[in-house]
Amino acid sequence: MAEFSPALMTDMYEYTMLDATLRDGTANRRCVFEIFTRHLPEGRRYGVVAGTGRILDALERFHLDDEDLRFLSDRGIVSRQTISWLENFRFSGSIRGYREGEMFFPNSPVLQVEGTFGECTLLETLLLSVLNYDCAVASAASRMATAANGRPCMDMGGRRTNEWAAVAAARAAVVGGFQGTANLLAAKMYGLKAIGTAAHCFTLVHDSERDAFVSQIDALGKNTTLLVDTYNIEEAVRTAVEVAGPELGGVRIDSGDLAALAQRVRNQLDALGATNTTITVTNDLDEYALASLQTAPVDSYGVGTRLVTGSGAPTCAMVYKLAEREGADGTMTPVAKKSKDKATVPGRKLAFRSYEYNLADCEHVIAGSEADLAAFRPEEGWKDLLVDFVDHGEIDSRYQGHDAIMAAHDYRAKALAELPITAQSLMRGEPVIPTETTVL
Amino acid sequence: MAEFSPALMTDMYEYTMLDATLRDGTANRRCVFEIFTRHLPEGRRYGVVAGTGRILDALERFHLDDEDLRFLSDRGIVSRQTISWLENFRFSGSIRGYREGEMFFPNSPVLQVEGTFGECTLLETLLLSVLNYDCAVASAASRMATAANGRPCMDMGGRRTNEWAAVAAARAAVVGGFQGTANLLAAKMYGLKAIGTAAHCFTLVHDSERDAFVSQIDALGKNTTLLVDTYNIEEAVRTAVEVAGPELGGVRIDSGDLAALAQRVRNQLDALGATNTTITVTNDLDEYALASLQTAPVDSYGVGTRLVTGSGAPTCAMVYKLAEREGADGTMTPVAKKSKDKATVPGRKLAFRSYEYNLADCEHVIAGSEADLAAFRPEEGWKDLLVDFVDHGEIDSRYQGHDAIMAAHDYRAKALAELPITAQSLMRGEPVIPTETTVL
Structure with missing residues (x-):
């Protein structure tokens, strides 16, 4: 498993779009894609980011072997030219985003992927799968850990979800505030405490x-x-x-x-x-x-079904959208779709959280051209929410493995404590802080 | 992946129970475990079985390699004696149950696992993970396919669930009546139609x-x-x-x-x-x-989030319960727990569906001792719902692979047509036929 490539854990259209853009040259255009959700699950006050470490693990394994290439070729999904391009594929772009354990809100740019159109496109399905599920579990876990009020919560939900989802759920549960898991593979892969x-x-x-x-x-x-x-x-x-x-x-x-x-x-x-x-x-x-x-x-709780199914919200509605791309003249250009109810804000984003009396009071999403963003100065005390995970293909290993999970576990407790106390309420309501999007 | 063993996709207690029973000898007692759900998701009229073929695939790969054994040993989860037992572990028991695409109802014994306590125990978590998720997706898919009324439905939900769950969901969707999937790995592994x-x-x-x-x-x-x-x-x-x-x-x-x-x-x-x-x-x-x-x-539908999350019912509440086991004197003895609201019916089960004017009118679950069940004669026209998947460790390969999935796809349409038409209603209500349990 440690070697299994996730390259085909992907919607077919990612490969056919790659194929078409390699033919017409746009595959090489530099792009910025962003992952965000338009809304939290109904009544939820906040979400918890999880899965980024798993994304980095998957990126390390993301390549196409002969069998994968033969499948793409035999099914006529891509042309011979694209097969050649894929033979040596490694993601060479950059990824930044919210750290694991960080709180997120509607339109928080939880992950930002920069690279050529071709390489960014191939990652779409995988990145969304990981974040949509892991964030759903971590967000549910966080509410449960809060409700448990200091008593340890243990993941016992593996049997109630897909066998691999179970492994991801155990990990996300710990990010979200749980202490351990019954799942042995998760305990082995991530060095988690196993209980039973x-x-x-x-x-x-x-x-x-x-x-x-x-x-x-x-x-x-x-x-x-x-x-x-x-x-x-x-x-x-x-x-x-x-x-x-x-x-x-x-x-x-x-x-x-x-x-x-x-x-x-x-x-x-x-x-x-x-x-x-x-x-x-x-x-x-x-x-x-x-x-x-x-x-x-x-003294302690074993939680199953409701943890691994996100306690009523089994997915996060995260989407992956093109925010900016190189034009024919080589300059980066903000872009956006105008689809009804699904329009996007053009331009790469910065993200900050502001505080009043040590409590978060607003999520600031700043969009603009590269030049405008470079010149932007956040107000004093704003927390910069974006950290660098991958720099031109180089993965920052501090965000992988056991230590990163435990750091995320601690970070989530701290970040939650910095939200207004309403975040800890189980009453349905609006996100506990507003997201303000500013287009420079 | 094709070689990855699911042996640690398991709750820790399966291994510690194995360890304890190997010490006291009960690990060798012959047992019959059964998988069933006590209730359908609220308002649902029927469920659709899916995942059995994946279970058979997983069984073929289910063994412990040196790294797995070292983990169990290093963490002190099992004793040295148990490590020896696990070194050559292969499931040697028998499995029967409902075929993929079959309808199920509360208390339908969808899977029956017979073998020693030790070997049956190790499979619990994995079998439940597969059935709980795959049946949830197939059951949702079946309602969607019915509502689509002949127009093709395509799975596009991979990005909204765990990346491996996505592969299972694509397969379960086809069992449940879908025509194809956007997921390339599912298309490759199971020979499904890929769309995009x-x-x-x-x-x-x-x-x-x-x-x-x-x-x-x-x-x-x-x-x-x-x-x-x-x-x-x-x-x-x-x-x-x-x-x-x-x-x-x-x-x-x-x-x-x-x-x-x-x-x-x-x-x-x-x-x-x-x-x-x-x-x-x-x-x-x-x-x-x-x-x-x-x-x-x-002309056609692409369905995502609601398919892969079971359209409001992301798991099936399937449980794995010991129904019968060998006693100290070597005879098989029906057993049951008495836990409040979770009591079980002792004894191995038979399962039949009866019909009136070609429409199903009752699910019959017959429990009893081996002798009583051997002597039991169903009424004329009752359909025997249990088929043999594994016979003393020998897997019947007719239930694996692409052809089995397409056979299940066809079977589901036929089995649904044999239910009262209320099954095709989206109105919430009771299961469309009652389950009658008879203890001989």
């Missing part, structure tokens, strides 16, 4: 619940978490403490009225002397359920 | 819309589809026919009031003599939009 308890089948395959608990403790030690709702929870808790003693690590409850059950189980554990035994709950949790469990004696 | 037009950036990178159209026709021929809504649609259509002549293949509209625009464009094309030029529309379509476009002169 046991399933009901583990209890059922044994002749008794006691046998199952004894077996789990023999294998994993007393610090393990036992699943106690296969039959009768009260009996299971009693058996669990009998088997493990009061050093039992934890119990998991996966059904029923979680608040009431956590309270009963806590009292029972305490009465049995297992005062340090933790309680994990799972069962179709989302940010609203987590908020409602704040007063229940729960 | 052009993006707005293609028009914008050229000095004029006319230049762009000339370029596209030079490269792709007059039978191509030109995107006509970058600036002014009426002008674009006039230019398109001027450039290509009345043999122009098609035009695409991606914004605005699609019905009204299609009507205007159809009249304009006809007036220009381009009576065979087709009209494709795209722009956040779903089954409701398609139904509302029935009277508009549209």
Whole structure:
């Protein structure tokens, strides 16, 4: 997998457009494409950027092997000339954008891709796939982490989404504020904390619940978490403490009225002397359920379906639009489409966030010609939101791998704390700060 | 990718349960696990099975290489004994279930996995990931294909979901009734029809819309589809026919009031003599939009976001439950958990569909001991819904690859036609036939 090229994870028209523009010469025109969303999911106050590190990983692998080229040729998708061009393809352009863990709003230019039309076009589908899904998960995770109010949230959603999406979701969840994942491939690829308890089948395959608990403790030690709702929870808790003693690590409850059950189980554990035994709950949790469990004696949450499906917003409506391109005379020219309800703002963008009393009060998107933008001076205290990820094909490896994910995890907490507190509300409403677009 | 093993696309607890049961011997108990959903997404009348062929592909690749084993060992997830067991792991059990393209309902046993506890446990997460996502997409696709009422639907959603999910979605869309996909990797892996037009950036990178159209026709021929809504649609259509002549293949509209625009464009094309030029529309379509476009002169649909996110139901809530296992005395024993609202029915299941006047009237799920099920005789005319996919580790290759997908595509149309016509309604309601579970 580490070597698999994402070059064909692409809509066919990217290749046919490349082919046509190589014929007429426009493939070589320098271009600036931008990724943004026109709106947040309904009622959401902010979004969280995730996936950029995965984009950089994918870029490293993005080349076409003989089999890919043969497919494009056999299907007649591109001409022989284009096959030659593709043989040595490597992205040689530059990419900047919002860092992972950064907040985004409508029209925030979360990624900016600069290069020739040909090379930028080939990346469109892949970049959007990664950002649309990863940002959806990170944005949901962030709301959940906020609602959990300091209690650790763990990703257990792999089974409820595509098997590769599961890996991306685990990573995005950590960017969005989660502590770990049940998904082993994600743990391996990204060095994430792996967590797990046991399933009901583990209890059922044994002749008794006691046998199952004894077996789990023999294998994993007393610090393990036992699943106690296969039959009768009260009996299971009693058996669990009998088997493990009061050093039992934890119990998991996966059904029923979680608040009431956590309270009963806590009292029972305490009465049995297992005062340090933790309680994990799972069962179709989302940010609203987590908020409602704040007063229940729960120690950690396992979140599945609603995390990996973006809690009602499984994609982000990010689009990839040409903002500026070289003209026939060699000068860069802002361009825009005029499609009804989908018109774009011409010109490359700068992006800043301004603050009042240490709280963000506006997202500033500044569009203009290269010369105008070069001369633009932001006001004092504005945060420049764009960082450089790729410089003429050179990837900045600081934004890849485990450390980048943990840095993004920390950054998201800080950036969220700098938004007005309404951002942490689960009430539906407008984005917590406005986006002001200025055309110079 | 073709060689990448999905063995770690798995929740950690599958491996720790394996480890514990290898220690105590229960890993070798023969088991029957079943996959089903307790309910369809709210208001849905039926679901469509998809993903089984992908499961068979994944099973062929499911083994642990040295790097996987080192990870499990270094992280202390399993013991040395388990590492040895995993070194030569190949699934040697049997799998049966609903064929791809078959309709499913609450409690339909869409997949049944039989083998030792150890080997069946390792597959849980992967099987659920595949079925939960692929069935969600196929079920949405089926509603869209029905609403399109014979007009071809094409998958253009890859950019709105995870990049690998996009490949699975393209395949599931075809199972669910779609004709093709924009996704090249899906087209390559599964031999699907690849389709494409052009993006707005293609028009914008050229000095004029006319230049762009000339370029596209030079490269792709007059039978191509030109995107006509970058600036002014009426002008674009006039230019398109001027450039290509009345043999122009098609035009695409991606914004605005699609019905009204299609009507205007159809009249304009006809007036220009381009009576065979087709009209494709795209722009956040779903089954409701398609139904509302029935009277508009549209020839084909490109569907994106709503397809790959299951049109409001991005996952299927499929679960994997132990139904029967070998006891200490070697006999197979039905088992079930009693968790509140999540109790299961003990025993392996048979599944049949009964018909009245050639229309399905009931899904029959029959549970019991091996002996009882062996003696069970369905009534005359009941369709046996379970087919054999894997027999003691031997995969039936008829359910893999391109031909299986096209067979599923055809099967889905036939199976849907055998349901009461309410299944084709977009009105929210109950599953179109009831599921009756009988415990022998």
